[in-house]
Amino acid sequence: MLEVAFVLLLVLLVVTALGAVLIRGYITSIIVLSVFSVVTTVIFAFLQAVDVAMAEAVIGAGLMTAIFVTAVSRTQKVRRDRKERSL
Amino acid sequence: MMHGPLLLVVVPLATAVICSVTSMSAKRATPVALLAGLLTHAGLLVAVAIRATRAAGLTYLVGGWAAPVGIVLVVDRFAAVFLILLAVGEVALTVYAIGERTVERSGFAVLLSLLATALSGVIVAGDLFNLFVFVELASVASIGLIALKRRDTGAASGFVYLVYASVSGAFFLIAVVVLYASTGVLTIAEIGAAVDSMPRATVVICSVCFIVSFGVKVGMVPLHFWQASAYDAAGSTAAAFLSGVAMKVYLYAMVRVLWSGLDATGRVPAVAVVLSVAGLLNIVVGHLLALGERDLKRLLAYSSVAHVGYILLGLGSSAGMVGALMHIVMHSLMKTGLFLSCRPIIGHAGSSRIGRLGGAARAQPVAFGAFTIAALAIVGIPPTGGFASKWFVSVAAYADYGAVPVLVVAAGTVISLLYYVRVSIAALAEAVPQPGRVSTTRRAGATALVVVASIAAATLILGPVMTRVEPTLRHAAESVVDRTRYIDLVREPPR
Amino acid sequence: MTTRAYAVAIAAVAAAGLGYVLLSYAVTDGALLPVAARYVTDGVRDTASINIVSGVLLDYRAFDTLGEATVILAAVAAVSALFSGSTIGTDSHGAGLLVQRSVSYLAGFFWLFPVYIIANGHLSPGGGFQGGVSLAVLIVLLNVVFGTRVGSQRIGVKHLHWAESLSAAAFIAIGAVGIVQGGGFLANLSAGFPAGSPGSLISAGAIPLLNLVIGVKVASGLASIFYDLISGDRVAP
Numbered sequence: 001m002l003e004v005a006f007v008l009l010l011v012l013l014v015v016t017a018l019g020a021v022l023i024r025g026y027i028t029s030i031i032v033l034s035v036f037s038v039v040t041t042v043i044f045a046f047l048q049a050v051d052v053a054m055a056e057a058v059i060g061a062g063l064m065t066a067i068f069v070t071a072v073s074r075t076q077k078v079r080r081d082r083k084e085r086s087l
Numbered sequence: 088m089m090h091g092p093l094l095l096v097v098v099p100l101a102t103a104v105i106c107s108v109t110s111m112s113a114k115r116a117t118p119v120a121l122l123a124g125l126l127t128h129a130g131l132l133v134a135v136a137i138r139a140t141r142a143a144g145l146t147y148l149v150g151g152w153a154a155p156v157g158i159v160l161v162v163d164r165f166a167a168v169f170l171i172l173l174a175v176g177e178v179a180l181t182v183y184a185i186g187e188r189t190v191e192r193s194g195f196a197v198l199l200s201l202l203a204t205a206l207s208g209v210i211v212a213g214d215l216f217n218l219f220v221f222v223e224l225a226s227v228a229s230i231g232l233i234a235l236k237r238r239d240t241g242a243a244s245g246f247v248y249l250v251y252a253s254v255s256g257a258f259f260l261i262a263v264v265v266l267y268a269s270t271g272v273l274t275i276a277e278i279g280a281a282v283d284s285m286p287r288a289t290v291v292i293c294s295v296c297f298i299v300s301f302g303v304k305v306g307m308v309p310l311h312f313w314q315a316s317a318y319d320a321a322g323s324t325a326a327a328f329l330s331g332v333a334m335k336v337y338l339y340a341m342v343r344v345l346w347s348g349l350d351a352t353g354r355v356p357a358v359a360v361v362l363s364v365a366g367l368l369n370i371v372v373g374h375l376l377a378l379g380e381r382d383l384k385r386l387l388a389y390s391s392v393a394h395v396g397y398i399l400l401g402l403g404s405s406a407g408m409v410g411a412l413m414h415i416v417m418h419s420l421m422k423t424g425l426f427l428s429c430r431p432i433i434g435h436a437g438s439s440r441i442g443r444l445g446g447a448a449r450a451q452p453v454a455f456g457a458f459t460i461a462a463l464a465i466v467g468i469p470p471t472g473g474f475a476s477k478w479f480v481s482v483a484a485y486a487d488y489g490a491v492p493v494l495v496v497a498a499g500t501v502i503s504l505l506y507y508v509r510v511s512i513a514a515l516a517e518a519v520p521q522p523g524r525v526s527t528t529r530r531a532g533a534t535a536l537v538v539v540a541s542i543a544a545a546t547l548i549l550g551p552v553m554t555r556v557e558p559t560l561r562h563a564a565e566s567v568v569d570r571t572r573y574i575d576l577v578r579e580p581p582r
Numbered sequence: 583m584t585t586r587a588y589a590v591a592i593a594a595v596a597a598a599g600l601g602y603v604l605l606s607y608a609v610t611d612g613a614l615l616p617v618a619a620r621y622v623t624d625g626v627r628d629t630a631s632i633n634i635v636s637g638v639l640l641d642y643r644a645f646d647t648l649g650e651a652t653v654i655l656a657a658v659a660a661v662s663a664l665f666s667g668s669t670i671g672t673d674s675h676g677a678g679l680l681v682q683r684s685v686s687y688l689a690g691f692f693w694l695f696p697v698y699i700i701a702n703g704h705l706s707p708g709g710g711f712q713g714g715v716s717l718a719v720l721i722v723l724l725n726v727v728f729g730t731r732v733g734s735q736r737i738g739v740k741h742l743h744w745a746e747s748l749s750a751a752a753f754i755a756i757g758a759v760g761i762v763q764g765g766g767f768l769a770n771l772s773a774g775f776p777a778g779s780p781g782s783l784i785s786a787g788a789i790p791l792l793n794l795v796i797g798v799k800v801a802s803g804l805a806s807i808f809y810d811l812i813s814g815d816r817v818a819p
Contacts (some may be wrong), residue, residue: 196664231660271615
């Protein structure tokens with residue numbers, strides 16, 4: 001039973017990884033990436049690497065998401081400003 | 088002095104911390120702190136290098152844990168050569184940057200001392216993962232230095248380098264995982280002792296990973312695309328350090344893991360052939376790209392690509408380690424000299440386009456003179472040290488691969504003569520009045536000119552003196568080619 | 583299929599191949615490799631930390647950890663050099679009243695989590711790094727919820743830079759104790775740090791101290807990167 005769950009997690013890992021790359025729209029992509037991190041966290045916990053799991057959770061799902069969203073929202077603002085100026 | 092190898096890492100790190108404090112509270116003190124810290128560091132580098140050369144090696148156990156359990160720092164005769172290179176480059180660059188006020192750019196002092204920390208760490212690392220940590224630190228600090236000028240191109244070039252560096256780091260990490268899984272240790276010497284019982288396929292995989300990883304860092308040909316734009320964006324001062332010193336340290340790390348760790352050329356002779364072929368490719372591609380380049384700093388970057396080729400060719404030849412080491416020393420001096428002397432020239436012209444350099448030779452005679460001497464040396468005109476190193480590499484390559492590499496080296500010399508002459512002619516020409524030209528307010532300070540002139544003098548003197556330096560370099564080369572010495576040094580430290 | 587899909591497909595196949603090769607080398611029969619076995623059998627005796635991971639990271643291989651912490655210092659220096667001279671935009675008002683109220687009631691509990699992780703780094707999973715990152719995330723959260731003006735007034739960039747520099751200095755100082763006392767740089771018990779009784783809060787010598795220092799350093803470093811990102815002459819998100 002546990003093995004089935006583990007394989008499912010691995011499949012989910014690949015799916016979210018592909019999703020993060022293929023999805024158009026940065027914000028959606030970032031959210032999928034944070035899901036990827038959550039799945040990785042669970043896998044690490046499964047493998048009894050709790051310390052690594054904790055690091056992955058706070059960095060991948062927490063901090064990285066915040067930094068990516070900030071970066072995207074800032075660059076989009078710049079792009080919008082440029083467009084308005086050129087009009 | 089017992090703690091010598093460790094202090095090489097800790098002193099510049101402390102300097103970085105002090106600089107980051109002074110840059111917040113007392114901006115004027117930053118240059119003083121940087122100069123004091125890095126001069127102390129350079130003194131330590133020289134002292135440790137001399138001691139390691141006399142005693143045939145030094146080791147340090149961090150935290151008191153013996154080698155495979157804890158982290159060991161190792162300085163053997165081969166590493167000592169690079170410690171000297173780092174000391175020379177560091178002093179020249181610090182004095183130059185303070186004279187030219189580059190040091191006042193926000194973050195420069197901190198990033199420079201962190202880069203010095205990282206490079207010292209790479210040289211003294213006796214542990215594969217510790218090496219990885221310091222290589223990553225060097226990448227991050229380099230990215231900062233590249234992006235520091237705060238132009239859009241600088242940030243973009245920094246980002247491109249970041250992507251390349253991540254790929255490089257991933258390959259390094261793969262090799263570390265494979266090696267740890269198959270030996271259970273991370274100490275390079277212990278891996279070296281276990282490598283004979285390792286399957287050949289493991290050695291092949293790890294060698295390939297390490298060559299790709301460091302190939303990115305040194306600009307091996309299909310992986311060199313980041314280099315020209317990075318050096319162009321970085322500003323001459325930082326580029327001098329990145330090309331003159333950092334690149335040599337990456338070459339050191341590659342030799343250390345491939346020779347001392349993996350016995351790559353011994354177990355898999357094809358590795359030597361790959362290195363030689365990559366070297367020839369670098370020579371051809373680098374020189375041709377430089378010949379077609381119209382921008383002085385990008386030209387120098389492509390010339391670096393070509394000269395990595397000579398070093399790789401030396402590494403790939405069975406008796407070429409001495410020649411490679413000699414070329415590493417010479418190129419470090421020459422390239423530092425070229426980048427530092429081109430700054431006043433470019434500053435006068437207001438542009439790094441070669442076509443616009445007219446009048447620069449007359450306005451900056453000292454810088455131009457130093458540039459010419461360094462250029463003659465890098466082309467390989469006989470009395471200079473550049474000739475000696477190329478000669479040693481060519482002789483070693485001829486013994487293994489026949490006449491073809493020698494012909495390539497000769498052709499490369501002719502091509503490089505062509506493009507350096509082109510630069511000189513452009514700089515010697517009368518200034519063409521240009522309407523949109525930036526006025527030449529920036530004059531090179533006396534300090535900078537003294538630094539540039541002394542580097543040029545060193546390149547001149549090292550030519551005739553090379554016969555005296557050669558035995559030292561030969562000992563250094565032997566200490567890495569004969570891998571048992573390194574392994575014994577770590578396993579049974581001389582006490 | 584677009585070119586991007588092709589590129590992804592190729593990359594995925596390459597990664598899968600690489601992963602297979604790696605696994606075929608990395609998978610062992612479950613027996614611990616020699617150095618790892620040493621860590622497991624002697625770890626508690628050598629480091630007095632019952633969380634062996636902390637023992638490895640902050641005692642056996644503390645020098646690596648110093649290097650990793652320095653990487654963050656370098657990243658902060660690089661990012662802040664890129665953004666130097668720009669200030670934080672103050673027009674972000676944060677979330678609605680309801681969210682602000684509830685977060686302000688819960689904030690105390692939010693702080694407890696990273697503090698617990700850092701303080702118990704030598705006893706249970708976690709440590710300075712994980713706790714430090716969650717502290718940084720908390721600072722981000724305060725800025726998002728209460729707006730960047732309130733957030734950056736409470737915890738300013740200057741404070742963060744000072745905290746980072748001082749904690750880096752403290753890391754080196756703790757290491758230097760080993761030089762003075764004998765045992766070598768970053769030595770723990772052999773430098774005379776008290777072992778305590780393994781399992782209690784005050785134990786494992788320098789490891790809790792290093793956890794604290796790393797926690798402050800990581801938190802201030804990462805939070806100041808976030809501040810650099812939201813600063814600039816343009817308005818913040």
